[in-house]
Amino acid sequence: MGAAAPKPLNLRAMSNAWDNPIAFASELSLYYSQLEASGHRQPARDWTTEQEAT
Structure with missing residues (x-):
C-alpha cells in the first residue's frame, strides 16, 4: 500500500x-x-481532447 x-x-x-x-x-x-504536485494523485485526463484509438 502506498503512503x-x-x-x-x-x-x-x-x-x-x-x-x-x-x-x-x-x-x-x-x-x-x-496532491498531484506531491505525486500522491495522477493528473486528471483532459476530457476535451480526443484520445487515440487502440
Missing part, C-alpha cells in the same frame, strides 16, 4: 467552505493540485 496522502495545506479554508458547495469545490480543486 498516506498529506494533510491539505488549505484544510482551514476547506472547513470554512463546507456549507458553500462552490467554495468547497474550489478548495478541493486546490487540494487535488497539491
